Amino acid sequence: MANDMPMRQGYGLALADYGVADDRVVVLDADTSSSTLSRYFAERYPQRFINVGIAEPCMVDVAVGLALEGWVPFVNGFAALVALRALEQIRTCVAYARTNVKIAAGYAGLSDYKDGPTHHSITDIAILRAIPEMTVIVPADAAEAAAWVPLVAAYDGPVYLRLSRAATVAVHEPGQAMAIGRGTVRRAGADVTLVSAGAMVGRSLLAAGELAREGIDARVLELHTIKPLDRDLILQAAEETGALVSAEEHSVVGGLGGAVAEALCDGRPVPLERVGVQDTFTRTAPDPDSLMDACGLAVGDITAAAKRALRRKEART
Numbered sequence: 539m540a541n542d543m544p545m546r547q548g549y550g551l552a553l554a555d556y557g558v559a560d561d562r563v564v565v566l567d568a569d570t571s572s573s574t575l576s577r578y579f580a581e582r583y584p585q586r587f588i589n590v591g592i593a594e595p596c597m598v599d600v601a602v603g604l605a606l607e608g609w610v611p612f613v614n615g616f617a618a619l620v621a622l623r624a625l626e627q628i629r630t631c632v633a634y635a636r637t638n639v640k641i642a643a644g645y646a647g648l649s650d651y652k653d654g655p656t657h658h659s660i661t662d663i664a665i666l667r668a669i670p671e672m673t674v675i676v677p678a679d680a681a682e683a684a685a686w687v688p689l690v691a692a693y694d695g696p697v698y699l700r701l702s703r704a705a706t707v708a709v710h711e712p713g714q715a716m717a718i719g720r721g722t723v724r725r726a727g728a729d730v731t732l733v734s735a736g737a738m739v740g741r742s743l744l745a746a747g748e749l750a751r752e753g754i755d756a757r758v759l760e761l762h763t764i765k766p767l768d769r770d771l772i773l774q775a776a777e778e779t780g781a782l783v784s785a786e787e788h789s790v791v792g793g794l795g796g797a798v799a800e801a802l803c804d805g806r807p808v809p810l811e812r813v814g815v816q817d818t819f820t821r822t823a824p825d826p827d828s829l830m831d832a833c834g835l836a837v838g839d840i841t842a843a844a845k846r847a848l849r850r851k852e853a854r855t
Contacts, residue, residue, distance in 0.1 A: 545702040546644050548680025550575025552687040553612060557583045560610065560691060566601050568594050568615040574644040576614040594620050598627040605637040610691055617643035617659035617700060621666060632696045633671040640690050641698045647737060647787035648820060649703035651829045655819040664792025666698045667765040673718060674764040676700045678739035682710035693718060700736065704826040707740020721768035727757030730844045731775040731782045735761050735794050738785040738835065745840035756844060764794055769801045776806040781851035783811045783843045787835060790814040809850035811843035
């Protein structure tokens with residue numbers, strides 16, 4: 539089901555390569571560089587790499603100081619830890635002060651499958667998108683994660699880049715135009731729209747293929763930027779298809795589905811079904827795919843949600 543390259547590897551290799559293009563880039567890690575794969579950068583540019591140790595709040599504050607001196611710091615750690623342990627520093631010293639710090643949050647979603655609920659980041663999107671001045675980006679595969687590195691580095695302001703530990707279904711096309719705040723139409727369709735981010739983009743495309751075999755024409759949108767959200771693309775889909783499904787590797791509370799619901803409520807209310815982790819803690823599993831399936835993120839869960847959304851749409855006509 540997945541691409542051969544884990545998303546973290548695509549990111550790590552791209553970050554190391556980008557070190558040549560911009561000597562202002564400095565990389566920090568919380569003693570997890572062999573996991574986040576920021577070690578690729580450390581091996582090539584040891585003078586621009588800092589292992590702060592298991593101290594995520596301190597790591598963020600060190601990055602703030604470096605940013606104030608003109609460096610472009612990439613902070614690396616586990617999403618479940620960075621987004622919670624360092625939240626006050628992220629809110630106050632990064633976002634409120636609008637310092638140019640890039641937070642590369644690895645092992646996101648359920649991809650750290652074997653370490654249990656304490657290491658599953660199913661609330662980080664909700665937390666980070668609620669912080670003013672924060673940009674939240676969720677790549678779909680290794681190639682897209684790599685493509686975001688130069689764009690994130692060039693952007694002037696705080697960024698939360700959410701990265702999976704695992705390999706995901708490959709969807710990114712080489713040379714594809716990408717921009718912060720602008721979503722991508724991955725598949726055209728007229729009956730229902732599947733709105734997805736991260737690992738769920740590939741699964742949504744697989745779901746659209748299954749729906750097509752049943753005569754249902756599903757559009758697939760990738761909203762890689764959760765904040766700022768591409769409201770125009772969402773409202774266009776609402777106008778043209780009349781029913782939406784959100785799909786995310788995150789809690790259904792406050793994440794992509796919540797953001798889409800807010801946009802629809804403000805602009806074009808239509809039926810919306812949300813696929814994600816329900817309001818519950820997760821558990822361990824033998825691999826990421828089986829954990830996602832067990833938590834209600836399977837391809838079949840997306841197709842079932844699409845059919846529910848269509849029934850609601852038909853009931854309104």
